[in-house]
Amino acid sequence: MKNFLIVSFMVLLGGCLTKEPLVHVRYEYKQYNREAKSVLTQSEVGTGFFISRRGYIVTAAHVIAKGIGPNRSIWVYPNGLKRPRRQAKVIEVDFANDIAIIKIAPLINRKIYSFCPDVNMDEVVIVKAWRTLSKQITVGHTEKPITMDSSLYYLISAWSHKGFSGSPVVSYERSCVVGIVTHKGLLTYEGKSFIKHPNSSKLITYALENIL
Numbered sequence: 001m002k003n004f005l006i007v008s009f010m011v012l013l014g015g016c017l018t019k020e021p022l023v024h025v026r027y028e029y030k031q032y033n034r035e036a037k038s039v040l041t042q043s044e045v046g047t048g049f050f051i052s053r054r055g056y057i058v059t060a061a062h063v064i065a066k067g068i069g070p071n072r073s074i075w076v077y078p079n080g081l082k083r084p085r086r087q088a089k090v091i092e093v094d095f096a097n098d099i100a101i102i103k104i105a106p107l108i109n110r111k112i113y114s115f116c117p118d119v120n121m122d123e124v125v126i127v128k129a130w131r132t133l134s135k136q137i138t139v140g141h142t143e144k145p146i147t148m149d150s151s152l153y154y155l156i157s158a159w160s161h162k163g164f165s166g167s168p169v170v171s172y173e174r175s176c177v178v179g180i181v182t183h184k185g186l187l188t189y190e191g192k193s194f195i196k197h198p199n200s201s202k203l204i205t206y207a208l209e210n211i212l
Contacts, residue, residue, distance in 0.1 A: 021050040021111045024077035024130045025059045025088070025102070025166060027067025046165040047129040048076065048102070049177070050112045056211050058198070059166035061093050061100040062183045068093075076104050080130050092207035097151065097196055098182040099204045100166075101211070113168055115208075116176040119145075119154050119197050124172040127156070127181060127193070131163040142178065143192065153194040154179055160193040169195050 025048040046063030050056070057076060067074035074088045088102040123142045128135060140158030147153070156169060160181050167181040179195030198204045 019109070019111055020128065020135070021113050022128055022130055022135065022168075023048045023050070023057060024081055025057070025063050026075045026077065026081075026085075027064050027072065028075060029066060029069075029072040045081075045130075045163055047163060047167040047181075049128075049166075049168045050107075050110055051101075051114070051208070052211055053106060053110065053112060054211075055104045055106040056091065057088065057102050057104065058168075058180060059100050059102065060180060060182055061095045061098045063166050064088075064090065064093070064100055064102065065095070074102060076102070077130075078107060078110070080134070091211070092203055094201040094203045097201040097204070099180055099196055099198060099201050101204065101207050113170070113177045115198055116171055116174055116178045118199075119178045120171075123174075123178065125156055125158060125178060126170045126172055127158045127160060127164065127167050128170065129160070129164040129167040129181075131161070136161070136164070139172075140192075146194075148194070152200055153182065153196060155192045156195055157192055164193075 026045045028043045048057040048059035051058050064074045075085045076088045077085045086104040088104045091101040091103050093100045127138045138158040140156050143155040145154050164181045168177045169179040171178050179197045182194050182196050
């Protein structure tokens with residue numbers, strides 16, 4: 001517990017001094033409401049993070065799912081939900097593993113994250129997310145892998161909440177991303193969250209090789 005508190009303080013301090021790779025990711029589409037006789041904008045918010053200075057961002061596939069198609073759009077807010085925002089295009093999506101890559105025009109002086117080659121057990125990790133106008137940070141450690149719906153996930157002891165989908169799970173010791181918070185992260189298992197490493201998806205792995 002003491003180590004977690006120290007890590008949390010150092011992460012908060014670092015977040016104040018540097019500009020994080022985090023972004024808000026949001027889909028939008030308009031839907032006609034017959035009862036109200038008006039057009040309503042439907043949307044959902046998640047988190048994403050830069051993996052390249054050329055504007056490539058990783059997020060959870062379900063965050064952008066309803067933003068794909070005619071009259072639908074995906075938006076990236078580099079500074080929380082504060083404008084300006086930038087429209088994103090889809091590069092690759094793997095719905096089975098809940099990982100997606102999108103792209104916006106490059107931003108100057110934006111930090112990026114790299115992926116760890118693997119997931120180590122009992123490793124201290126930091127989960128970072130945008131929720132509304134503030135950053136949320138939780139600290140935990142990696143635990144055993146678990147298979148659900150014929151797919152491999154990793155458990156972490158850090159909790160996640162709405163808005164955490166697509167968040168990077170960063171190794172404190174290695175300073176790289178060990179996984180991405182998935183839709184399973186909203187349904188905790190004994191108070192834990194589910195994450196996915198990109199190497200679990202051939203589609204995403206191939207896309208990353210071409211991007212990076």
